[in-house]
Amino acid sequence: MDARTYNAELAELRVLRDGIRKAQAALEKLETDRARKITALAGYEKAKAERIAPAAGLSLADIVAIAPILAPDRLVTAAQPNPVAVPPSSEPAAPPAAAAQAPEPAGETALSSGPGPAQEQALSRAGTVAPAMTRPAPEAAAEPELSAAPSAPPSGSLPALPSVLASVAAGPLAAHTAQRALPGVPEGSEGDRWFAHTANLASTHPNFTQQARSTAFLDTHTGVLVHRDQTFRIDLPTASAAEILNTVFHVLPGGVERIYITAGAPWHRQAAQHPFLKDSVGAWLNAPAPGWRTDTGRGKDRLAGHFVHPRNPVGRYQREQGEQHVEIRSVGEWFDADGVEPVVVRDAFVLLWRALRRFWPDAVLMGSPSQTGRDLWTRTIPTKGQYADGFPVLSEELRGLFHATAGQGRTELITPPRVPARLPALVEYDRTFAYAKHTWKSGVGTPRRVTAATFASWSQKEQTKALFACGHWHVRVTVPAGWTHIGILPAPAPGDRAWHYPAAPGTTFTTWAGGPEIHTALSNPHTPWKVEILDGVVFDDGKPLDDWSKKLREAWSSLTAQAGLNGDPGQRTAAHLAARAVRALLLYGIGAFAQRPRTVTGTTPRSMERDVPPDAEIIGFDDQTITWQRPTGFTRDPNAHPEWAAHIWSSARAALLSQRHREDSTYAGALHAPPGTVVAFRTDAVYLTQPQPWPHHGQPGDYLNKGHLPGPVPAPTTEDELLTLRDRGRAAHHAAPAPERA
Template identity: 55%
Template sequence: MDRKTYTAELAGLRELRTEITAAEKAVAAAQKELDKLTVQRARRVAGLAGYEGAKADAIAKASGLTLADVVRIAPLLDPTPAAVRAAKTDSQAAADAPAPAPVAAPGAEPASVVAPVTRPAAVLEQPVPAAPATEAPREDEDQAVAEQPAPVAARVESAVSVASVAAALRPVVEAGPRELPALHEGLAGARFEAVTTGLVSKRPNFVQQARSTVFLDAATRDLAVRDQVVRLDLGARTPGEILDAVLATAPGTERIYITAGAPWHDGAERYSTLKDAVAAWLNTPSERWTTAVGSGRDKLAGHFVHQRQPVGRYAPAASPEGPVTEIRSMGEWFDPDGADVVTCRDAFRLLWQALRRQWDDAVLMGSPSQTGRDLWSRTIPTTGKWAGGYPVLSEELRGLLHATGGQGRTELILPPRVPEQLPALVEYDRTFAYAKHLWKSPVGTPRRITARAFAAMTEQEQTKALMSCSHWNVRVTVPQGWNHVGLLPAPVTGDRAWVYPSEPGAPFTTWAGGAEVHLALSNHLMPWKVEILGGLLFEDGKPLDEWGKRLKAAWADLTNLSKLHADERQRQAAYLASRAVRSVLLFGLGGFAQRPRLVSGTTPVGEALPAGVEILGQANEVVTWQRQAGFSRDPYAHPEWAAYVWSGARAALLDMKYRQGKEVIASAGALHAKPGTVVYFGTDGIALTERQPWPYRGEPGDYLLKGHLTGPVEHPTSQEQYLKLRGQGRAELAQMGADQ
């Protein structure tokens, strides 16, 4: 090529560059217009769902969408057979029963996303039932997570769910052993000693933006905005009327916390389940408001349906891409327990102040789970081995931990192991329990320990391995002569998932954390027979230690204030704020244990089913199925941390040492009570038939006497009955204290 040709080519390249730039601008403009039209279409589809006779297939044809896309936007139009829908009633009734205590981020929002496929129709992605809920997306644009809330009302759970289909269509069988996964051999096993490439938990380089927040008592209609209280006219208490009333008084509000009155339960008697009632309320048609569908990098889109703590996200109907306003429940943070709206506002303010003393950039986000994980991310070290962040384990290893790392122990012990007539029902609750177990956690890539390698260790090396951050596959036999509660969890089918065998001679194979295995081998009553089949040994680290210390400091400040403040309202507010700190830790920890998603769907009889599905049942010529959908690439997924803390907490329910320096000064837990006196385990508490001499110092992990119901008491036959008795015992103990 000569110089003349070279010069001519350069000139031509410049012209081409100009044409490309113009084309790019045209594409960007077209994409912007397409996004705008798509949002309008979604809003219209959602609006059509409010018509009683609306049909998903007709709307799909008119809109040019697939049936699955229509269901994604308006789940109430889901064409799933009525028989499957109706079957939700029984299973949902059980789900609506009160729980003894939250165990793993129930306040967090699972990322249920409709899979946009053409066939089979009505495919919904949901987290594994009864698992710690995955945290909702972070409220910033710089740190988007892979799993996002579904647009419009896609997370309305009136659509068929894995749990409801399974409960309705599977035959009723007795719970039996459930086979747990094991470590693979050879090349396949290498993935169980690996991390996910390019996925690391890093310290954020931005500051969260606070959102304008108000507090509304929907019963009294009082609104606390800044330092004022205003009485509103809420009309029929629909979302649109609440938004109109609040924003007319407090323009620019981005978050409304309902402290009392639960408007989403209005008219609940007309629906088969509470969730259906909540879903209908969230999607009440409004001329002025529409469900926020989000656009571009905006992650705040769609509603989250929960029977008692829903989240509604709304945007102006005239501008769906405009500012989003959330309606949320105060119960995500703490039980207001009759507190007025001013006290709830003061509690939120005290919570922020307490956290701000520990983090100079602390911001209260929508939920405790979001807040907890954001605060943790700001404790990631900037120096040392983990300055670059903590790596996320491989999908295989995360899957193993999800399948084998149970949560808090919940067990009602029935006669004849305890008397049918209880002499009393005494409840002990571990104060701020999980905070005691954050000082050490597994980090890095684990080392696989085979049965042969463990057997070759010296006794001292074995003890060290068990006391380190570890997870073990074991074959267990309950010893002859054992007459106390079970020590290790055994997997079973059915709703319970885990039981705790205690019958002498009972054999089972399971996985458990090193703390539990060591306790079974070395407890002071009688050592159990435990054979190590294999395990994973992590490096001991402190990824949660700083986070835990700061939360404990905030909790201690608020707890002291709740006892010492001269003003009764401020004492109550401080107490509620201390409960909110507990929620931040509890649900923040649960947010690390993110579950693999399940995809469920329907296919007409006779058509080919997707690969790898499990058939759940058949009704009205439609086959219902489910399959695993794997994990998202979430940089904050650390199930190894949650599993280790849960294991330590379960062990402490059995045996916990009170120390003064290095000296053990007292012990507590079920194994230190008489055989036959333990009635109930409830995550971080125990109910017994008699009082115990366990000291209480007010420190995290200490056993606090929480309730005492004088007997004789008829033994509860269900968790619901136990919870009723527990409430009576707490009331009786409070009265005893008031009389003294």
């Protein structure tokens, strides 16, 4: 073969690659649609897997894996003698044989971000020694607030916190399939090396002031452009990136550095031509823009290149000739501006900036709430005292462990037969500004490892204190016999970083969880769960986020008050949006601490295909451009603190189940609703079949009744169905008379 033939064969290979990519995308879409249709059919009370399987062209096992409620009764019967197995019909979040996992001793699993579906495997291990938690006598209560109570106390009371007894040996566990394995900490010196900080890397108070950027607000649907106190109307027939840039810079000869799209979503205009929204966005961002090229970054703000996101992308451009840099962003990163005019959106940003300036004289609104929130936090880092040198960053190994084992908000849909096929009602309760409730305490100092043997050697007081501290625990959990309520602790489910919440009695699984959730499992108002400590990471308690959070809460309260009192409808809307933006500052600021491994997105002209990085994955292409992405791992980010994000997320998930209101002497949360009435969770919200008398005083963490759809209504079996019912419930709730809403 000569060079000419070689190059010709390469060209033909690229054509085949492009065809395969398109065919795979089409196949994935068809398979997704098929799974949704199967899930919808499973909601029919007389649906049978035997009839659906041939219609779908799948086996019975495949059908049950997609819709576990269709599992034949014989599988349930066969599972009963084994207390570890999960009855398929009672746990729709995972395939019938996938809801339990054998213990995973430390040191047997290499650190990774978790295997993908092709790497999932059954585990069968035995003989691990771990301290077990059991229910104590009433006098063993560890917290004065938690008084002894019957096994099923009424809402408003909690049983005593169970004591932690001596270690016990775990017996052999049955093997289970399709369970995602979580990493652990290696034994010996290798594991000890993890418990340190990264050298010469710490969060410190900045010694510079952020520079404000000239910003414009554009509705690409109506063509309304707002810049400072000026309003223009421009013509955007195609609303391509090139057309937006050239038209805006023609109207504003001095230019701008940031353009927020308030409505129109121009990156979705060609969505029908692509199998996925992300492909449509990538094509829009990478379309030729004469006179412009992709920005390569500058100064301290080193973000460069386009950010391909299905709904809130970021396009970063630079003049071919000159030093003009500009970003095109979606205002949806900050708040939902649906139906709001660009001038009101501008006013919202002005109100937000003024509210923040009360607490941070040098506050500057950056491109996104995560950037802005974390920048404001750095300006609360003390310059004197214990942490004058900053907050050190964990070792890369521990950051990787938190990344792989600490989930975020709880998202779960509970389908029939665990809830009625027709619901008597659908009531939505959303926790107001929830994360602000859980920032008062975070882990600081050098992390300490607590092995199973160490934990077992401690007194009950020491064990309880450790569980109330900021920590992350590797545990083996068993759902108690006779349990009839929802799951409490997250378990790894099949798929990359997927989680579910086992609730079937007798289910045993191994997972990682924060202290707040473990406390909830032990002291829930029904029956304590069995939790065995396998390993743990514990920190000293500190308040690195408290000052930052308090200032944001005050800004939020001020803007919320303005939204309720201002007589001008436009200013009321602007204040409401500004308050939502403060929420985003805290919410996404906390998410930024998690510091996920970075993925870089790039583009290469088709004529220079050999320049695509060898470790890159091609995610899109057209006749001119190849779009690719590749992982770059963890960067040396001085503000990476996944331990803080993990503790807040754990606290929020626990409060979604049980939260004490001291001033009202009562409890709220899903575990205080009757069994069988919980329909779904969505991060800070819980959906029930009946209203609850939970107090709401407008404070962070309070449960707000946001929707009430009277029944009977069909139980949702997909997320889209849930969101449709949610929107109907909110509309019905707002239309109801005020006393009924209260």
